[in-house]
Amino acid sequence: MSIRTRFAPSPTGFLHLGNIRSALFPWAFARHHGGTFILRIEDTDQERSTREAEQAIVDAMAWLGLDYDEGPYYQMQRIDRYRAVLQDMLARGLAYRCYTSPAELEALRTEQMARGEKPRYDGRWRPENAANRRPPDGVAPVYRFRNPDDGVVAWHDAVKGPIEISNGELDDLVIARADLSPTYNFCVVVDDIDMRITHVIRGDDHVNNTPRQINIMRALGAIPPVYAHLPTVLTQTGEKLSKRYGARGILQYRDDGYLREAVVNYLARLGWAHGDDEVFDVDQFVAWFDLDGLTSSPGRFDPDKLKWLNHEHLKRLAPDALAERLAPFLAAAGIGTASGPPVSRVAALLRDRAPTLVDMAEAARYFYQAPPVDRAMLAGQIGPANRKPLDELLGEFKDVDWNRNAIGAAIKGNAARNGLKPAQLMMPLRALVAGTLGTPAIDAVLELVGRDATRARMTAGLMNE
Numbered sequence: 001m002s003i004r005t006r007f008a009p010s011p012t013g014f015l016h017l018g019n020i021r022s023a024l025f026p027w028a029f030a031r032h033h034g035g036t037f038i039l040r041i042e043d044t045d046q047e048r049s050t051r052e053a054e055q056a057i058v059d060a061m062a063w064l065g066l067d068y069d070e071g072p073y074y075q076m077q078r079i080d081r082y083r084a085v086l087q088d089m090l091a092r093g094l095a096y097r098c099y100t101s102p103a104e105l106e107a108l109r110t111e112q113m114a115r116g117e118k119p120r121y122d123g124r125w126r127p128e129n130a131a132n133r134r135p136p137d138g139v140a141p142v143y144r145f146r147n148p149d150d151g152v153v154a155w156h157d158a159v160k161g162p163i164e165i166s167n168g169e170l171d172d173l174v175i176a177r178a179d180l181s182p183t184y185n186f187c188v189v190v191d192d193i194d195m196r197i198t199h200v201i202r203g204d205d206h207v208n209n210t211p212r213q214i215n216i217m218r219a220l221g222a223i224p225p226v227y228a229h230l231p232t233v234l235t236q237t238g239e240k241l242s243k244r245y246g247a248r249g250i251l252q253y254r255d256d257g258y259l260r261e262a263v264v265n266y267l268a269r270l271g272w273a274h275g276d277d278e279v280f281d282v283d284q285f286v287a288w289f290d291l292d293g294l295t296s297s298p299g300r301f302d303p304d305k306l307k308w309l310n311h312e313h314l315k316r317l318a319p320d321a322l323a324e325r326l327a328p329f330l331a332a333a334g335i336g337t338a339s340g341p342p343v344s345r346v347a348a349l350l351r352d353r354a355p356t357l358v359d360m361a362e363a364a365r366y367f368y369q370a371p372p373v374d375r376a377m378l379a380g381q382i383g384p385a386n387r388k389p390l391d392e393l394l395g396e397f398k399d400v401d402w403n404r405n406a407i408g409a410a411i412k413g414n415a416a417r418n419g420l421k422p423a424q425l426m427m428p429l430r431a432l433v434a435g436t437l438g439t440p441a442i443d444a445v446l447e448l449v450g451r452d453a454t455r456a457r458m459t460a461g462l463m464n465e
């Protein structure tokens with residue numbers, strides 16, 4: 001059997017990290033098994049569905065590399081199909097017209113509650129119950145699925161284990177409204193059948209729909225897929241992840257300088273594990289992914305861990321690849337690189353200290369632009385002991401072979417001659433050339449900044465001193 005999975009988002013709101021796992025896991029499962037991954041846009045809620053939300057979904061998937069083999073299918077384009085299935089179900093007695101008015105339903109509800117029962121539709125318009133009743137004039141019926149009365153719906157959830165619901169708990173679900181518009185659970189079933197979905201991997205907010213969906217599916221003669229319901233993602237303090245509680249749109253992470261590899265890696269670990277493996281790339285994840293690694297406890301979103309993982313992935317990128325990723329962030333920060341050192345070398349130097357591409361771009365600024373002279377900082381670093389040695393060093397730099405080792409040797413030689421510790425020259429050099437005391441090894445920094453820029457910045461700073 002060839003594996004077929006789907007991601008079936010409703011384009012009604014904003015897509016956060018918790019939601020996109022419902023795309024990542026079915027995608028990985030399909031890829032792992034050489035199957036097919038389908039994108040289905042569940043847009044039947046026309047009031048709330050928007051083009052922007054749909055575009056955000058497609059863009060986020062593209063960024064994360066979650067490519068689909070079929071679709072996007074749109075439920076709104078399948079309305080005729082749902083109607084045809086409904087007609088067929090009516091003809092076969094699997095569904096029926098129900099004329100119960102809202103007032104009647106309300107009265108029924110009140111009675112049931114008064115008796116201490118769970119409110120549910122009582123099947124009064126089932127054909128056998130309504131044989132002698134004439135449909136009221138002028139009332140357009142809704143369409144209900146005839147749920148089995150007896151027995152149980154049971155399935156082995158790939159995450160939650162065996163689940164069993166008594167049919168007595170389920171009433172006859174409305175599958176199409178009076179205007180013939182199909183309802184959510186009905187569309188999902190028809191689609192999952194038509195699209196030959198073998199594994200439904202989705203958020204566990206849908207677990208209550210599953211027994212109803214299974215019943216409709218069986219009535220239609222289909223074999224239900226395997227279901228895997230992913231536990232909800234919570235915040236550190238246990239709230240459901242939402243816009244209100246710390247959730248940001250997926251693409252915000254891209255814009256904030258996170259790597260797709262890191263986000264995929266992070267999401268993968270949020271509800272799935274492969275032994276103790278923490279840092280892995282996308283191919284590794286796909287090679288490892290299977291449903292038995294899914295965990296049933298809710299994942300907790302930890303922004304610090306995501307940042308840590310991002311840093312790990314940044315460090316793993318080859319310098320050229322890293323430079324390519326960094327380039328747009330440099331441009332966005334207004335840093336032109338054409339006349340400066342190769343970006344790959346700057347990135348290789350900065351990667352140990354910059355957890356995101358945004359941080360790295362900012363840290364790279366002084367390689368391409370002279371920092372403003374910071375008198376207070378210079379005053380803290382330059383005094384009677386090292387002032388003259390720095391002037392000398394400025395002169396020595398004219399003739400030093402401009403490579404890291406020779407620059408380092410010149411600094412150390414000067415310090416030894418003048419009875420200083422190397423740091424007494426290195427720190428002021430940082431202040432002068434980089435405008436910050438937090439730089440990588442200063443000899444390596446100066447090599448990349450270049451002889452002329454180094455000397456110009458030293459001159460400017462020492463003149464001001």
Ligand code: GLU
Nearest residue numbers: 008009010042188202206
């Ligand atoms: N459209 C549903 C949602 O966005 C998902 C339905 C499903 O996966 O079965 O929550």
